[in-house]
Amino acid sequence: MRYATVLLSLVGALLLALLAGLLVGAVAIAPGDVLSALSGASGSDSTIVRDLRLPRVIGAALVGGALAVAGVLLQSLLRNPLADPYVTGSSAGASLAAVLVIATGAVSPLALPLAAFAGALAASLLVWQLARAGGRTTVLSVLLAGVVLSSFCGALVTFLLVWSDRLALRLRAVLGWLLGGISVLDLGELVVAGSVIAIGVALALMLAPRVDAFAFGEDSAAALGVDPERATVAILLTCSLLTGAAVALSGLIGFVGLLVPHAARFAAGASAARLIPLCFLAGATVLVLADLGARTVVAPSELPVGVITGLIGGPFFLSLLMRSRGIARA
Amino acid sequence: MTTLCARGISVRYGTRDVLDDVTLSLDAGEAVAIVGPNGAGKSTLLRCLSGVLTPTRGGVTLDGRALSGYRPGAAARVIAVVPQVADVFFPFTVREVVALGRTPWLGTLGRASPADDRIVDDALARCDLLPLEDQRLDRVSGGERQRALLAMAVAQRPRALLLDEPTTHLDPAHQRATLSFARDSALRQGLLVVAILHDLNLAAAFATRTVILSRGRVVSDGRMTEETLRSVFGGGLRVIEDGVRRVIAHDPL
Numbered sequence: 001m002r003y004a005t006v007l008l009s010l011v012g013a014l015l016l017a018l019l020a021g022l023l024v025g026a027v028a029i030a031p032g033d034v035l036s037a038l039s040g041a042s043g044s045d046s047t048i049v050r051d052l053r054l055p056r057v058i059g060a061a062l063v064g065g066a067l068a069v070a071g072v073l074l075q076s077l078l079r080n081p082l083a084d085p086y087v088t089g090s091s092a093g094a095s096l097a098a099v100l101v102i103a104t105g106a107v108s109p110l111a112l113p114l115a116a117f118a119g120a121l122a123a124s125l126l127v128w129q130l131a132r133a134g135g136r137t138t139v140l141s142v143l144l145a146g147v148v149l150s151s152f153c154g155a156l157v158t159f160l161l162v163w164s165d166r167l168a169l170r171l172r173a174v175l176g177w178l179l180g181g182i183s184v185l186d187l188g189e190l191v192v193a194g195s196v197i198a199i200g201v202a203l204a205l206m207l208a209p210r211v212d213a214f215a216f217g218e219d220s221a222a223a224l225g226v227d228p229e230r231a232t233v234a235i236l237l238t239c240s241l242l243t244g245a246a247v248a249l250s251g252l253i254g255f256v257g258l259l260v261p262h263a264a265r266f267a268a269g270a271s272a273a274r275l276i277p278l279c280f281l282a283g284a285t286v287l288v289l290a291d292l293g294a295r296t297v298v299a300p301s302e303l304p305v306g307v308i309t310g311l312i313g314g315p316f317f318l319s320l321l322m323r324s325r326g327i328a329r330a
Numbered sequence: 331m332t333t334l335c336a337r338g339i340s341v342r343y344g345t346r347d348v349l350d351d352v353t354l355s356l357d358a359g360e361a362v363a364i365v366g367p368n369g370a371g372k373s374t375l376l377r378c379l380s381g382v383l384t385p386t387r388g389g390v391t392l393d394g395r396a397l398s399g400y401r402p403g404a405a406a407r408v409i410a411v412v413p414q415v416a417d418v419f420f421p422f423t424v425r426e427v428v429a430l431g432r433t434p435w436l437g438t439l440g441r442a443s444p445a446d447d448r449i450v451d452d453a454l455a456r457c458d459l460l461p462l463e464d465q466r467l468d469r470v471s472g473g474e475r476q477r478a479l480l481a482m483a484v485a486q487r488p489r490a491l492l493l494d495e496p497t498t499h500l501d502p503a504h505q506r507a508t509l510s511f512a513r514d515s516a517l518r519q520g521l522l523v524v525a526i527l528h529d530l531n532l533a534a535a536f537a538t539r540t541v542i543l544s545r546g547r548v549v550s551d552g553r554m555t556e557e558t559l560r561s562v563f564g565g566g567l568r569v570i571e572d573g574v575r576r577v578i579a580h581d582p583l
Binding site: 223271 | 377380381382402403404405406407409410411413418419420421422423426427430431433434436438439440466479486
């Protein structure tokens with residue numbers, strides 16, 4: 001299939017997924033009423049569609065797209081098909097920083113995404129340093145460093161939840177968010193996250209040739225005129241922007257950043273410039289659909305969407321790990 | 331004229347000198363083979379010459395200017411490195427790999443121009459890769475993969491070409507093809523070509539000049555003699571000449 005065809009079909013798929021996300025929910029609303037709600041009609045159904053469902057599907061799309069693009073960057077940089085923001089611990093770092101901010105009671109709409117960005121950046125720099133401490137990065141050292149960091153951050157988050165009165169009061173909400181629940185409170189949050197993610201995707205596209213230059217490792221990147229240290233920091237910074245914005249909106253959602261780039265490579269090869277747009281669209285579609293599932297599988301209750309992605313992504317990750325044992329030894 | 335000079339370079343890992351006071355001046359038009367026992371520091375020397383590694387002591391100059399003073403992109407427009415045949419983790423096509431050679435020439439936005447595409451076409455053609463351009467690199471043969479890495483360096487349009495063991499895992503025909511391409515680049519197109527080689531016979535056929543490294547030092551520079559070969563690699567080697575060929579033969583074991 002030609003690249004343009006793939007791209008166009010994904011745009012179509014995303015639009016259909018967004019539409020499905022608007023049409024389906026705990027309260028049955030006729031498709032005609034959904035359309036009139038979008039065109040500005042008033043009434044309780046319209047409020048549900050405009051103020052609850054619309055921000056939520058857009059939020060899911062942004063988060064899914066951001067995580068998938070961050071996944072492509074991390075995988076190519078580390079030459080590791082098993083890397084993504086969740087596995088490498090940067091999501092956990094972002095969530096720890098975000099919980100800290102909630103615990104201190106900061107109210108600015110920028111505080112949460114900023115903290116999440118800083119947390120993601122600190123975590124990814126740390127994992128990168130740990131993973132290459134032995135001289136060169138191996139698939140397993142990255143995963144191990146990520147696992148350890150994730151558990152450590154998770155333990156600190158649990159400690160904060162128990163210890164902080166402010167968090168304990170909102171335990172259910174914070175816990176739901178941590179498990180990967182897309183909860184968009186207001187439009188401002190969406191605008192902030194959307195702008196940050198747009199910047200992140202633009203940076204990712206600019207960095208694409210440098211990302212590809214890592215195809216044969218750091219030395220080869222250097223011989224192609226790419227400063228490996230500076231490029232790595234730029235790439236990790238971009239990943240952290242995307243991961244921070246995603247975590248601020250939706251907590252810990254695993255495996256989207258792992259699954260989507262893997263599938264996209266089957267359709268479009270390995271070049272980052274081609275993969276990034278594809279992954280954004282596919283990641284957005286996947287998460288909108290997963291969120292739709294989360295809202296409907298046990299209706300009228302809701303599952304955190306992280307549960308859905310974990311249920312699908314976990315076995316997938318294990319099968320990838322089994323097939324890449326040869327790589328792990330390298 | 332491109333001149334690449336190592337001036338008294340040493341590289342120390344921990345307490346061990348991997349390179350110990352190496353001085354070499356390499357000129358355009360030369361086909362230089364670097365040979366030596368395992369662990370002699372050949373790869374480290376090549377990494378210093380390409381600017382990827384900064385020596386602990388001494389320095390490398392390119393056309394009289396310190397290599398460490400070049401921006402990474404500027405050095406990569408002059409010096410290209412053909413990496414050892416590497417594992418590929420992701421499904422890059424042959425053409426995408428060759429196009430990586432244009433990286434140092436791209437602008438900040440990183441978009442390839444039609445001129446870049448023509449240079450990639452030309453590199454593919456020169457390495458007989460046009461019929462394979464859309465194949466995945468991990469699905470072509472070892473010889474074809476080596477040619478793709480060579481073409482990547484060609485697309486870089488360098489004035490110096492450094493090759494790290496370009497003939498390992500290749501059959502004799504592909505070894506000859508790769509090295510004759512490299513030798514032509516030096517003798518016909520005036521590039522400086524430096525290749526690390528393990529096979530002494532291939533080195534003798536390829537090189538206009540052979541540098542023998544042992545324990546981080548240059549022990550011979552120019553033409554391999556039986557005496558130096560025996561002292562570096564131990565006894566049992568003999569140089570046989572017939573006026574056209576120089577063959578390094580093993581005594582019966």
